[in-house]
Amino acid sequence: MIAIAAVLGAGVGAGLWLVSRAVRPRPAPLSAVFAALDRPAKGRYSLDEQGSELLGRRLGRTAIRLVQATGTDLGRHEVELRLTGRNRARHALDKLIGSVGGIGVPLLVAAGLGSMGVRLPLFGVLGLSAGAGVAGWILPDLTLRDEAARRRRAFRHALSSYLDLVNVIIAGGGGIQTALYAAADAGDGWAFASIRRALDRARLTNRSPWDTFAELADQLDVPELAELAASVALAGSQGARIRASLAAKADTLRGHQVAETEAAAESATERMTIPVAVLLFGFLLFVAYPAVQQITTVSGPAGP
DSSP: OHHHHHHHHHHHHHHHHHHHHHHSOOOOOHHHHHHHHHSOOOOOOOHHHHHHHHHHHHHHHHHHHHHHHTTOOGGGGHHHHHHHTOOHHHHHHHHHHHHHHHHHHHHHHHHHHHHTTOOOOHHHHHHHHHHHHHHHHHHHHHHHHHHHHHHHHHHHHHHHHHHHHHHHHHHTTOOHHHHHHHHHHTOOSHHHHHHHHHHHHHHHTTOOHHHHHHHHHHHHTOHHHHHHHHHHHHHHHHOOOOHHHHHHHHHHHHHHHHHHHHHHHHHHHHHHHHHHHHHHHHHHHHHHHHHHHHHHHHSSOOOO
């Protein structure tokens, strides 16, 4: 009983400490202030929408404070969050919901079984609850990383098509900048939309397109786009022939796509053998159990 009381007291104390850290006001970081200034103004909407948005912002800020109170740095996921279109508040809420759900579900199951007369060991339930809470805390990071990796692969696929379009337009007699803008307008999807936004930003700020491509490569963590920026910069500043380099880069990207597809197919084939092996093991166990039971019963010690 003393150990149980100590564990419960420690959990309550940790919860109160996290709540106090979350409620305590903190100054907004300078990056968040600049991001709020750069955010475009929204149109008019109803009072209910204003109230729901205000509640969502407060809930998101509270979730961020709770997550940061544990010592977790949400800034290290900034590239993945930007790539997947999420924000820190959404990611913090996912982590809190996963952790609380992981902690609460085993306790609720144990309480339900206890009400039916099935008693489970307390330390086993607490250990399972703690492990599920840690898994629920880590799972959003893993899913965010996987989704960001899928988005990067999709961007690389779109980038190879974009390079082919640029190469075709240059072969038709267009200039390098004309080819860049026209090829970006010819495609759909978020990858082409990102390229179009980068080119529009370059046009509005009177900068070269390859500079914005380099910035977009840093934002999305796509090194192939940085290589494209270097090639386009070479063509725009020194007048080098660009068609051959663009064609080679597109072929390289397609080769990487084929290699990734083959690796994914081989991995799926290997994973398909796991359920077959489990079914075979269960079948052998089902067939061999009566014989083993009979042998152990016959060879056992005889009664008096």
